[in-house]
Amino acid sequence: MPLYSADALVLRTYKLGETDRIVVFLTRDRGKKRGVARGAARSRRRFGGALEPMTRVRVAYFEKEQRELVSLDYAEPVRSPLSATDPDALGYVGYFAELIDETAPDADPSEPLFRLGAAVVEAMAQGVAADRLARYLEHWVLRLQGVSPSVTACQACGAALADEGAWLARPELVLRCRRCGGSGGPPDLSPAALGFLRQAALLPPERLGEVAFPPQVGRELERVHRVLIAAHLERELRSLRVLRDWAPNG
Numbered sequence: 001m002p003l004y005s006a007d008a009l010v011l012r013t014y015k016l017g018e019t020d021r022i023v024v025f026l027t028r029d030r031g032k033k034r035g036v037a038r039g040a041a042r043s044r045r046r047f048g049g050a051l052e053p054m055t056r057v058r059v060a061y062f063e064k065e066q067r068e069l070v071s072l073d074y075a076e077p078v079r080s081p082l083s084a085t086d087p088d089a090l091g092y093v094g095y096f097a098e099l100i101d102e103t104a105p106d107a108d109p110s111e112p113l114f115r116l117g118a119a120v121v122e123a124m125a126q127g128v129a130a131d132r133l134a135r136y137l138e139h140w141v142l143r144l145q146g147v148s149p150s151v152t153a154c155q156a157c158g159a160a161l162a163d164e165g166a167w168l169a170r171p172e173l174v175l176r177c178r179r180c181g182g183s184g185g186p187p188d189l190s191p192a193a194l195g196f197l198r199q200a201a202l203l204p205p206e207r208l209g210e211v212a213f214p215p216q217v218g219r220e221l222e223r224v225h226r227v228l229i230a231a232h233l234e235r236e237l238r239s240l241r242v243l244r245d246w247a248p249n250g
């Protein structure tokens, strides 16, 4: 039975019987895996704090041909979201993990998705505010899935969107200028929100603290991303409801 070791991101766990846990994790090199962590439900000794969602870990696992479940030999935490200094961060951890889990194809390696998740964990640990990271992660997940609309030019006429903002056209789910898509109301994404996305495309997440992010920008991006993600996944994420119930100003 071959033994693999890998950099990975823990996405979620659930109990298997009285003593074991199933761990869903995204490896850097071999895609998403499901593994049995023997004894993890009974004792924390062997896997320590390594199985919390969004923990970056070093893992070793045995894989049998034709067998979907791998067997975890060990998992050692490398970076934990529990070290985040933003008090709101822990409420977002489940959402981040679910977003990555739902968009990571089974057994189809996506190193960019792993690197995105790992960079977000690192930024959390460095104290970047979780709501900025949420909008950043959503934007990049949509881009990696190839379903992010252009944030620079109107999809109907090609006009630049930066000055007046952008209107989300439905059901096409593309961004348009005021002339092509504006209904007379304010834009779905203001020039400031589009500015955040342009910066997010250029900066690593640990530098998001440098980018202007007024509350209104956060709300606009959250609404538009929610529509795009729900349309892409054809449902709303479970953890969004939890997050809404939990968020102090949600």
Ligand SMILES: [Zn+2]
Pocket: 154, 155, 156, 157, 158, 159, 176, 177, 178, 179, 180, 181
């Ligand atoms: Zn236009």
